[in-house]
Amino acid sequence: MADTASDTAAGMPDFSKLSNDMYQQWEQAMTAWWDQVLDSPDFLKATGQNLSQVAHARKQYEQAVDEGLHKMHLPTRQDLVRVARIATLLEERLLQMEDRLLAMGDQLDVLEKETIQARVEAAEARLEMREKLAELQARLDAGEATAAPATATATPRRRSTAKKPARSSKTE
């Protein structure tokens, strides 16, 4: 680089820059030319025809090889493809069964959670009921306690018999 700089300073052309510029101009020209060629309908049609012929030749070659193998009682490419395809379809069937099993598992999960939720709700309802009963019992006891001094002297025997059923219902 230092040499080039000194050459330029001495009035010599910068060959590095010159070659770079030339390359860029050439690249631009080539790109424009290729663009014209690659977008040209004639070129595309010719390429398509060429591709088509290659594909036909390939098909005929494959058929010839298959016929040869068939005559020798050997499995052909088509046979192998068919077997591999069957394996793929079997895998698909298995995966479909797996899909169904997973979907059933999902449904069971939902059912299980719904069942657990229902049982929790039932238990909560029973607890609530028990608390209400306890509250009622407490209120009844309190009511009887206030009523007791008034009736104690008059009917002592009836009071003791009246409390027994209430006590038994509490334990239930």
Added chain:
Amino acid sequence: MTDLTAIDQTIELVRYLAERPVDRARTGQTPHAIIHRQNKACVRYFHPRGGAKHAPLFVSMPLINTWTVFDLMPGRSVIEKLVAAGVPVYLLDWGRPGVEDQPVTMVENIDGILMRALDRSRRHARAHLGTDVFDVLGYCVGGTFLSIAMARHDGAARRMALLAAPIDFHKSGRLSTWAQPDSFPLDDIIDGFGNFPKELMRSSFAWLRPMGQLTKYKGLAERIDDDGFRELWAAMEQWNGDNVDFPGETYREYVRRCYFDNALMRTDGDWELGGRRVDLSQGTIPVQVFAAGGDHIAAPAACRGIADVWGGPVQTMVVKGGHVGVCIGNSFPKALLAWIEQGGAPTASTGAVAEAK
């Protein structure tokens, strides 16, 4: 530019190429696990570093190349950046179809392989991450297929992003000029070759920009003393040369409907897959389109086409890079992460688990 003279560059270039760097390049190095397989396809799961901070992302890769373009090399990997940001990634790798896959149809690929892969990813995420709310991303043909799938199964994902995914095929540049029914012998090729051959695919892409074959070597020569660039060049070359066959019947339907008929842009068309009409207006989830500014395969105009037909809101953004370069630059990963962050933290499951709650 380097301090080397043109002769030194050429000598270095020849010496470097003689070492066969393309054969030695290693791609797809981010650790992952395969969680599902079907035929040649599989789902690769990349666990987020430091736990999941975002909703899982399901990625549908193109069928014409390998998935490693999203994980080319450390520092140049979309997957690596996503994983580092706490995004669980489920990547659909379509695999390498063989001759036996010639009869595989488009509906088998979309409703069978793609949707099942998404289902298995969702189940995996539900079991391991506690969420099955998914965002989906499709790249190139994988994006085209994904958009068809999301329109047919609306609500299967929360949001969809498309990267360089053509929808308005008649605006996809030189490829649409080439893929004309009167000049492109589609039926002859599939009947003759079975699958669309990878060699033909590779040369087609090379001929899209013939001078590109020369300029890539010129570019390498100019930066031949840059180790990082050389490594990236070799990895890109390996990926570029690693095309896969396109399943024949799928290719026949794809080219006929998308390139010949431009059927995705019609909401009143007669294209049916598995007895159901293909109609993108049936999809309603929000869509984010990322188009690459310098894309010569899926031009931005072709990617923006979805905005005219999709049934839900569509936003478009042009990111820096070409069709492939967009995956190795910083512009797209940054934009993608911003889009992912808009989705917020991963939310609880909405599937069977959530229904039971």
